[in-house]
Amino acid sequence: MKQIVISILLLSVVFLTACNSIKVPKSTMDHKMSATPTNVVPTKSEWTLTDYPQANVKIPISILIMDKTGKPVKTFETVHEKKMHLFIVxxxxxxxxxxxxKYEGNGKFDITTTFPAGGDYKIIAESTPKGGGDSSVETHWVHVEGEPAKEEPLIPDEAFTKVVDGKKVTLTFSQLAAGKTLHMTFTITDAKTNKPIKNLQPYLGAMGHTVAISADAEKYLHIHPMTTSGNGPSVIFMTIFPEKGVYKIWGQFKHEGKILTVPFVVNVPK
Ligand SMILES: [Cu+2]
Incomplete structure (x- = not known):
């Protein structure tokens, strides 16, 4: 996959089209807004899983990360406490x-997961080969056999406040337009008492993680907070939505040992 790299503070944007990957890197803690390319090691991947994976059955998945010549990558950086972050949607x-x-060595990662229903799933694997300044992203579509879930239309939220697991979470944007640097702020309060939550815990080395995926599942952003200080109630992320359109955003936070995952659907105008 050809990789063009653009560096902007604290964010990572990846276009997952077949032969184009534009990447804006993540949590470098320097506060410059430069567009300096960082070093993404180009990778290839080989995905191994059973031929006809079934819903609600444990499915082992094996991912081999190779360099562009097809040799397994041997050493990976640990980024946010892990050698690979995998998202399934x-x-x-x-x-x-x-x-x-789990990293098994020699470029191979293994995981066992259970798909909740029949249908198509996209798997997004982020890893950083040693020497890479930013993560390489590999993706794979999987068709899962079984009763499909009722398809949920992706409708942009009208209000950006919702209650999840007893927490009231509000999402605000400094501005909302494609191609513009913007701040995305999650504010978390106790849904019952309305008291601000001030004891968020670090989750994988950051006060929160946000993933945004475009409606067609082609564009993927993994965003980290702008600072490592503060434990809530607000966590600020900076990003750029690469194109206009509908995106689903999942904010993930840790509170009292539990992971809170809060989804929002936004329509990003031009
Ligand atoms: Cu992760």
């Missing part, structure tokens, strides 16, 4: 899972 983006495969 259903085609309608109703299902979301963020998991961490």
């Amino acid at each position: 259903s085609k309608d983006l109703a299902y979301f899972s963020h998991i961490h495969p």
Whole structure:
């Protein structure tokens, strides 16, 4: 996959079209807004899983990360405490899972997962070969046999406040337009008492993680907070939506040992 790299503070944008990957890197802690290319090691991948994976059955998945010549990558950087971050979404983006495969050595990562229903799923694997300044992203579509879930239309939210697991979460944007640098702020309060949550815990080395995926599942952004200080109630992320359109955003936070995953659907205008 050809990789063009653009560096902008604290964010990562990847176009997952077949032969074009534009990447804006993540959590470098320097506060410059330069567009300096960082070093993404070009990779290829080989995905191994059973031929006709079934829903609700444990499915082992094996991912081999290779360099562009096809040789397994031997050493990976640990990024946000893991050598690989893997996201699984259903085609309608109703299902979301963020998991961490085990590194077996010699470029091979293994995970076992259970798909909740029949249908198509996109798997997105982020890893950083040693020496890479930013993560390489490999993706794979999987068709899962079984009763499909009722398709959920992706409708942009009208209000950006929702209650998940007893927390009231509000999402605000400094501006919302494609191609513009913007701030995305999640504010978390206790849904019952309305008290601000001030004891968020670091989750995988950051006060939160945000993933945004375009409606067609082709564009993927993994965004980290702008600072490592503060434990809520607000967590600020900076990003650029590469194109106009509908995106689903999942904010993930840790509170009292539990992971809170909060989804929003936004329509990003031009
Ligand atoms: Cu992860």
